Every structure is written in C-alpha cells, then in structure tokens.
Amino acid sequence: MAGGLQGVAWEVACLLTDLAKYPTGWGREWRISVDGEPRRARPSREGARSETPVLLLHGLGSTCAVFAALRRELRNHGFHHVESATYSPLIRDARTAAQLLAERVQEIRERSGQDRIHIVGHSLGGLIARYYVQRLGGDAYVDILITVGTPHQGTHAARLLAPLPVTRQLHPNSPLIHELAAPAPGCRTRFVAIYSDFDEAIIPARYARIDHPDLQVRNILVNSIGHLALPRHRSVIRAICTEFTHVDGVQPGTGHADRSAHTAPDTARSLPAPSSRSRVSQPRRKARRAGS
Numbered sequence: 001m002a003g004g005l006q007g008v009a010w011e012v013a014c015l016l017t018d019l020a021k022y023p024t025g026w027g028r029e030w031r032i033s034v035d036g037e038p039r040r041a042r043p044s045r046e047g048a049r050s051e052t053p054v055l056l057l058h059g060l061g062s063t064c065a066v067f068a069a070l071r072r073e074l075r076n077h078g079f080h081h082v083e084s085a086t087y088s089p090l091i092r093d094a095r096t097a098a099q100l101l102a103e104r105v106q107e108i109r110e111r112s113g114q115d116r117i118h119i120v121g122h123s124l125g126g127l128i129a130r131y132y133v134q135r136l137g138g139d140a141y142v143d144i145l146i147t148v149g150t151p152h153q154g155t156h157a158a159r160l161l162a163p164l165p166v167t168r169q170l171h172p173n174s175p176l177i178h179e180l181a182a183p184a185p186g187c188r189t190r191f192v193a194i195y196s197d198f199d200e201a202i203i204p205a206r207y208a209r210i211d212h213p214d215l216q217v218r219n220i221l222v223n224s225i226g227h228l229a230l231p232r233h234r235s236v237i238r239a240i241c242t243e244f245t246h247v248d249g250v251q252p253g254t255g256h257a258d259r260s261a262h263t264a265p266d267t268a269r270s271l272p273a274p275s276s277r278s279r280v281s282q283p284r285r286k287a288r289r290a291g292s
Contacts, residue, residue, distance in 0.1 A: 052079070057120070059123025070232075085104055097128045098136055119144075122231045126145075126150030139189040143247070147192070152210050154174060193210045195221060220239060
C-alpha cells in the first residue's frame with residue numbers, strides 16, 4: 001500500500017513538472033536536439049568511455065526533459081555521445097515518425113563515425129523506434145533498443161484518449177500492432193522492454209512486454225512506478241545503464257550476452273543483471289523442453 005501511495009504521489013509530481021516544461025513540444029513535426037559532450041565531463045564509473053551514441057526518444061505529449069536524469073547517468077557511465085529526438089504532439093502516424101527517425105539515425109552515425117547506436121524510447125517513442133528497427137531495416141544500425149512503458153501490444157487506455165490517428169494506432173489489434181506482430185526473421189537488434197505493474201497508461205500491464213518469437217528480448221518488470229515516472233526512476237535508469245555497459249566493448253553484430261527471450265519478473269528495487277547465456281535457437285529450445 002505504501003509503495004502504491006508513493007507511486008501515485010510521484011506520478012502527480014511528474015505530471016506537474018511535465019506541464020510546466022511542456023511548451024517546447026509544439027510547432028515542428030520533428031526535430032533533433034544534439035546534446036553533445038559536456039564541457040566538464042565527470043570520470044566514468046566504469047573507468048572507460050563508450051563511443052556508441054545513445055538516442056533518447058520521448059512519448060506522446062511529452063518532451064526530452066523526461067530524460068534529464070538518465071542523460072546525466074549515461075554520461076557518468078562513460079556514454080558521452082547522448083542525443084535526444086523530439087516530435088510534435090500533433091504527429092499523425094507512427095510509421096511516418098519511424099521513417100524520420102531513420103534519417104536522424106543516419107545523421108548521428110555520420111556525425112559520430114559509428115556504425116551502430118543504442119536507443120531508449122519511452123511510451124510511443126519506444127513503439128516508433130521498434131517499428132524502425134523491425135520494419136524499416138533499422139536493425140542494421142541499432143545495437144540495443146530499450147523501451148520503457150511502451151504499448152507493444154496496444155493499450156485499452158488509448159480508447160479514452162482523443163480519437164486521433166496516432167492514438168487509434170495504440171488500440172490493441174490495430175493494423176500497426178499487427179504489423180509488429182508479423183514475422184521478423186534475422187532481426188539483429190537486441191530488445192529490452194521495461195514495464196511496470198503500476199502503469200496507468202498501459203492496460204493491461206503485460207501489453208508493455210515484447211513477446212515475439214523472432215526477436216531477442218529481455219522483459220523487465222518493475223513495481224509501483226507510474227507511466228510518467230518510469231523514465232525518471234533510479235531503478236529504471238540503473239537498469240538501462242547496466243544493459244548498455246554490459247555490452248560495451250563487444251563488437252556489434254558478433255554476438256551479445258542474453259540472446260534468449262525470457263521474462264525477468266523482478267521488483268523495482270532488485271533489477272537483474274543481464275544474463276550471460278547465449279541465444280538458443282527455437283527448435284533446440286523445443287527439443288530441450290520435450291526431453292525435460
């Protein structure tokens with residue numbers, strides 16, 4: 001009960017903060033905000049710096065301000081090339097946004113000189129990034145995609161929103177959701193889906209999981225954290241940094257830890273470290289189950 005009350009209080013505080021900082025989101029349909037390297041970069045906790053760029057993509061009706069704490073912590077972990085993309089709340093189609101995201105990823109790759117990047121997407125931002133990776137060939141350029149409170153299977157809460165084209169795409173069983181459920185053989189990006197049992201925007205909560213047989217997925221459940229608070233919560237931020245630093249120094253495309261799809265039903269206070277198991281093919285999994 002105490003955790004729930006604290007979650008409600010924090011969610012209200014996040015809402016008031018977002019409303020105060022919101023006016024910057026209107027106007028342009030899409031723009032990229034380059035953060036670059038801070039003038040006085042603090043030493044990395046990991047003792048080394050990563051050259052892999054990280055792109056942060058917020059949710060519908062939000063701004064990149066929700067990632068302020070995450071941005072600082074990524075820099076503390078040695079990720080000095082952190083950028084944010086923001087888009088208008090008047091956006092009409094997640095597919096169009098994914099195409100624009102493809103252009104921004106190309107710009108970041110050219111500017112940084114790196115072949116692949118990491119992406120963190122909150123809510124609709126995670127769905128846009130997943131569509132780019134899964135349907136537009138973005139898996140060639142995105143090493144890890146971490147989604148936070150993203151309606152991968154839609155959400156019934158979208159029926160309560162204004163009947164806009166993009167909110168209709170968030171309905172369960174919408175054409176967009178069906179596209180993402182289609183086969184995606186050979187997808188090279190590793191997915192991490194962080195979701196909460198207290199997320200009022202994702203109904204039911206399990207719809208924020210990625211359950212796809214062709215994707216390399218790690219689902220992480222956290223407790224008592226609301227939708228707006230998720231990208232700001234210290235446990236979620238710690239989990240994101242852990243996922244990225246775990247593969248730091250691994251040559252992209254040659255294999256990552258934790259290739260198997262599995263569930264990690266852990267609390268917000270005890271998020272798991274990435275597993276070191278290699279990916280097991282689907283046929284081999286079935287054979288093992290049959291023999292167990």
